[in-house]
Amino acid sequence: MKHVKVMILCVFGASVLYGANTLIEKAKEHGLRAIPDNKKELLKLIDDPKDPITDAKVILGKKLYFDPRLSKSGLISCNTCHNLGLGGVDGLSVAIGNQWTPNPHHLNSPTVYNSVFFSAQFWDGRSPHLADQAMGPTLADAEMAATPEHIEGVVTSIPAYVSAFKKAYGANVKIDFAKITSTIAVFERILITPSRFDKFLNGHKEALSKAEKEGLNIFIDKGCAACHTGIALGGTMQPFEIAQKYKFANVGDFKGDKNGMVKTPTLRNITETAPYFHNGEVWSLKEAIKMMGSIQLGITIDDKDASKIETFLKALKGKKPLITYPQLPESTATTPKPIN
Ligand code: HEC
Ligand code: HEC
Incomplete structure (x- = not known):
């Protein structure tokens, strides 16, 4: 009997972790949204x-x-x-x-x-x-x-x-x-960058690897999606330094808006946008993830979980629109001259 219970628990646990359908629903329940794959x-x-x-x-x-x-x-x-x-x-x-x-x-x-x-x-x-x-x-x-x-x-x-x-x-x-x-x-x-994460949320269960799904699950369970949510996984005003001070807070004088709220950065393409935080003092993504745990959630995120979250975040790297470098029309005699 005991054995059966454990089995059921395992099956349940596994389905929460890796059952793609369940995870897609869970992500959506937590406000995560895909870039629509439908043009309209x-x-x-x-x-x-x-x-x-x-x-x-x-x-x-x-x-x-x-x-x-x-x-x-x-x-x-x-x-x-x-x-x-x-x-x-x-x-x-x-x-x-x-x-x-x-x-x-x-x-x-x-x-x-x-x-x-x-x-x-x-x-x-x-x-x-x-x-x-x-x-x-x-x-x-x-x-x-x-x-x-x-x-x-x-x-x-x-x-x-x-x-x-x-x-x-x-x-x-x-x-x-x-x-x-x-x-x-x-x-x-038009500068939008659909990723495998969007494919996943749009119903392609295999678009994320097992490790990426596990990372997404931890990302949600730790509470990151409370702020890094919606299509951008960010982009709204949120309180900062909820549980602890940001250790580089004194670099520059930025303190948020008049209520101390800060625009939550997007996590899309996050591996390409270092250094991190409003004053760019943190170069390692893993460190930024751990700092978010202590500053915003009052929890310690260990190395292992930080790496798993990082694995998920890497899946947010999207396809950039093809931008060809434009030929700019030439200046004329009346074009204002540069001032240096
Ligand atoms: C000298 C560097 C610099 C140049 C040039 C520059 N920006 Fe920015 N941009 C910044 C910085 C720094 C911020 C954040 C400033 C702040 O929050 O007060 C910013 C913020 C933004 C944001 C807001 C994004 C967000 O997540 O809040 C957009 C959009 C943007 N810039 C577009 C532009 C456009 C369009 C131009 C050209 C017309 C431009 N920027 C020129 C440095 C620059
Ligand atoms: C209460 C809201 C909130 C929660 C919860 C939260 N964040 Fe943040 N996050 C923010 C805000 C606001 C910033 C920007 C702070 C600043 O730079 O002043 C930020 C910054 C970041 C950055 C740096 C992004 C950049 O481009 O500079 C990363 C990475 C990040 N968060 C990941 C996470 C992860 C992973 C979790 C969960 C462990 C998490 N966040 C939880 C609001 C939140």
């Missing part, structure tokens, strides 16, 4: 009926994303800090902008991949969406340090840009700062 469903999430995604806007937005002439120095583009070949980040602890100025709050550049799924942008969540967000960096002194007049001047002095705007929005388009930055944001909306 996906568009519902990334498109904006007021400013629909079109090829013309995406092509133009990509050029602007890569165009360093939008910066005061003529050297810095969005891609400088959010390098699309490097997981959408710069790989530095602290972002470096105009005239080698480090971010004044010692902030690390977050990835732009999948940022369309975030409900809050910036580490303190001060911007609700991408179009609004894109205005910030072009003007910030420690980033591109430009002015709206400089940016409008560059774009409107280049006939190929003017005709591209007309093609994207119609002949009467007003090419102003808001239009230029919102066009960059349309390009950013």
